[in-house]
Every structure is written in C-alpha cells, then in structure tokens.
Amino acid sequence: xxxxxxxxxxxxxxxALSQTPPSAPCNCKGLALLNxxxxxxxxxxxxxxxxxEERTMTGEYRHDWQKTIxxxxxxxxxxxxxxxRSDHSNAMRVSDGKTVWTYHVSxxxxxxxPAPSGKFDQHRIIPIQEMAMLQAQSLRLQLSSLTRSLxxxxxxxxxxxxxxxxxxxxYVVRVRSADEKRPTPNSSFEKTVWIDQKQLMIxxxxxxxxxxxxxxxxxxxxxxxxxxxITFSKTxxxxxxxxxxxxxxxxxxxxxxxxxxxxxxxxxxxxxxxQIPPLNLKSADGRTESLESFRGKPVLIDVWATWCSPCVExxxxxxxxxxxxxxxxxxxxxxxxxxxxxxxxxFLAKKGYTWPNFHxxxxxxxxxxxx
Numbered sequence: 001x002x003x004x005x006x007x008x009x010x011x012x013x014x015x016a017l018s019q020t021p022p023s024a025p026c027n028c029k030g031l032a033l034l035n036x037x038x039x040x041x042x043x044x045x046x047x048x049x050x051x052x053e054e055r056t057m058t059g060e061y062r063h064d065w066q067k068t069i070x071x072x073x074x075x076x077x078x079x080x081x082x083x084x085r086s087d088h089s090n091a092m093r094v095s096d097g098k099t100v101w102t103y104h105v106s107x108x109x110x111x112x113x114p115a116p117s118g119k120f121d122q123h124r125i126i127p128i129q130e131m132a133m134l135q136a137q138s139l140r141l142q143l144s145s146l147t148r149s150l151x152x153x154x155x156x157x158x159x160x161x162x163x164x165x166x167x168x169x170x171y172v173v174r175v176r177s178a179d180e181k182r183p184t185p186n187s188s189f190e191k192t193v194w195i196d197q198k199q200l201m202i203x204x205x206x207x208x209x210x211x212x213x214x215x216x217x218x219x220x221x222x223x224x225x226x227x228x229x230i231t232f233s234k235t236x237x238x239x240x241x242x243x244x245x246x247x248x249x250x251x252x253x254x255x256x257x258x259x260x261x262x263x264x265x266x267x268x269x270x271x272x273x274x275q276i277p278p279l280n281l282k283s284a285d286g287r288t289e290s291l292e293s294f295r296g297k298p299v300l301i302d303v304w305a306t307w308c309s310p311c312v313e314x315x316x317x318x319x320x321x322x323x324x325x326x327x328x329x330x331x332x333x334x335x336x337x338x339x340x341x342x343x344x345x346x347f348l349a350k351k352g353y354t355w356p357n358f359h360x361x362x363x364x365x366x367x368x369x370x371x
Contacts, residue, residue: 030153030173034146040200042144044237046075049139051232059224070136078115079246084132091133094248101248104129108253127263152179161194163203164233170194186212205230281358297331305337306347322355
C-alpha cells in the first residue's frame with residue numbers, strides 16, 4: 001500500500017506540471033512594428049526632424065510646465081544642423097563638413113572651428129545654453145533605438161491623428177513598464193506611439209511616468225508625475241534636405257569668440273569684448289551723469305544693494321582697492337539697486353565710503369544683464 005500511494009503522488013505531481021499554464025505571450029506584433037520604424041530612422045542617409053515637446057511635472061511641492069522645440073538635420077559628408085530652444089536654453093550647432101559653428105542665440109556669441117573627425121569632447125562642461133541643442137543632437141538616435149530596452153510592445157487599434165491641420169492614419173503602439181527588459185526602480189510609465197501608416201514615421205508620442213523620488217539617507221519619498229507630449233511636425237528621411245541648412249550666416253549682432261567662457265566661472269550675461277551700452281547715472285541729489293563722460297579712464301563698476309549681504313560684505317575690500325588705485329587713474333563707480341537712491345547714499349556716508357554712487361532704478365539689469 002505505501003508503494004501505491006508513492007506512485008500515485010508522483011503521477012499527480014507530473015500531471016500538475018504538465019497542466020501549468022504557459023507564460024504570458026510576447027506582444028511581438030507591436031515590438032516588430034517599432035523595430036521596423038527604428039530601423040528606418042537608423043538607416044536614413046539624410047534626415048530632417050522637427051519636434052515640439054510639452055512636459056508637465058506635478059508633485060505635492062512642485063508644478064512645472066516646459067516647452068522645448070527641436071530641429072535636427074543631417075546629410076552625408078558630416079553635414080548637420082541641431083537647434084534647441086527652451087525656457088533656459090537657446091543654441092544651435094551647424095556643420096558643412098569642413099567648418100562647425102556653435103551659436104548661443106541669447107548671448108549673440110558664436111565659435112567657428114574646423115569640423116572634428118570624431119565626436120565633440122564628451123568631457124567638457126556643457127553650458128546651460130546648449131542643453132536643448134544637445135537634445136536635438138540625440139533626437140535621431142533616440143528614434144533609432146525605440147526597442148533597445150524592450151521585451152514587448154502592444155499594438156492597439158489604428159487611429160487618425162491631426163497633424164499640422166491634416167488627418168494622418170496611424171498605427172498605435174503602447175509600451176508599459178512591464179514591457180522593459182530591466183524596469184526602472186521606483187518608477188512606472190505608459191507610453192503611446194502614433195506612427196504614420198504610409199511613411200512609417202512617428203508623428204506623436206504621449207508618455208505618463210510616475211516617479212517615487214527617494215532622498216538618500218532620509219527614507220522619505222516625494223512622488224512625482226511627469227506627462228510628456230512630443231509632436232513631430234515635420235520629418236524627412238532619405239529625402240531632399242536644403243543645402244543652406246548646413247551653413248551658418250552670423251546675424252549682424254553676433255560676435256565671434258575663440259571659445260565660450262567656462263560655465264563654472266561664468267554666470268549671467270557674458271559681456272567680455274562687448275561695447276558697454278549707454279547708461280545715464282543719477283545721484284541722490286538728482287544730478288545726472290552719462291557713463292560716456294568717463295571715457296578714456298579705466299572704470300570699475302560695482303552693482304550692489306543695501307539688502308544684498310554679499311554686496312555689503314565686499315564694500316570694505318572695494319574701499320581698499322579704491323584707495324590704492326584711484327591715484328593711478330582708476331574711476332570707481334557703484335550703482336545701487338535699492339528702491340530709493342537716498343537709502344544707499346545714507347548707508348555709504350555712514351560707513352565713510354566716498355566714491356561716487358549712482359542710482360538707475362532697475363535699468364542696469366536691462367542694459368547689462370543680470371548675474
């Protein structure tokens with residue numbers, strides 16, 4: 001009897017294993033479609049891509065909205081053009097295969113160098129002006145590697161999407177966190193991709209991502225929801241890309257620099273080499289004097305305010321410099337940013353500082369740029 005029970009148990013276990021349901025099938029149709037699209041972007045000899053991204057980040061202590069406009073174009077012979085614009089970044093990089101120009105639009109400064117045979121120096125400090133431009137530079141690569149991190153993707157029902165006022169019939173593919181080969185810890189997402197059926201090119205991507213951001217050492221979390229809508233307003237793959245895109249004509253106000261200032265030491269507007277704009281300086285007694293009247297002298301201008309602690313702390317050293325260099329012809333001018341001119345004048349008189357102080361009521365930031 002014991003032997004029969006043992007044999008029956010072994011048979012039951014074998015039967016149970018044979019009836020175990022198979023693992024969930026792979027959504028191979030959606031993945032194959034994304035692969036086909038990625039390969040088209042990757043294999044194009046020439047390309048032109050315009051995109052607009054709107055991103056919203058929402059949390060208990062944060063709500064941000066940002067818009068980024070990108071343009072990426074490329075052609076054989078190391079010709080390319082990358083442009084990126086956002087709230088804090090506006091720059092472009094252009095190469096005709098022989099020369100590469102990088103232009104910081106907001107600063108009106110650009111550099112001109114021989115086109116490198118390889119990639120740009122990956123170890124340099126990236127100026128904030130170039131952040132969106134670098135997104136444009138990597139745009140085609142991102143579209144060429146849609147499936148690199150995926151095991152599966154689900155194809156949904158076809159839809160029509162309105163792009164630039166025209167209805168486009170699209171394949172629709174959805175990707176979720178579970179489709180990733182290696183899901184990101186503390187993060188989940190759902191992304192939907194609309195693909196033009198005729199051209200097999202992406203016209204829109206909508207993504208929702210939930211992030212549980214952990215602060216090291218505290219164990220606390222600040223959940224964050226990120227929503228992105230990326231619309232591709234124009235895409236050309238292996239078509240005619242205008243030659244003039246790959247040549248840079250500096251605007252009249254643009255200034256050529258040997259190299260951009262080091263971002264670690266340069267903040268605000270960089271005026272190196274620029275002609276100082278006209279300033280009408282007003283003293284506490286109402287007298288007005290033009291900065292032009294100091295022409296021919298070395299002039300040190302210090303912008304300060306009585307409410308600015310670092311500014312006030314620097315005044316003794318400024319006074320020491322003034323005492324040592326005034327006899328050599330240095331003209332020291334301070335320009336206060338207080339609401340009332342008398343506030344700064346009384347403060348300087350109390351401290352015994354005798355250099356000329358002026359008040360321009362907010363015009364300094366407008367003319368010289370904030371720092």
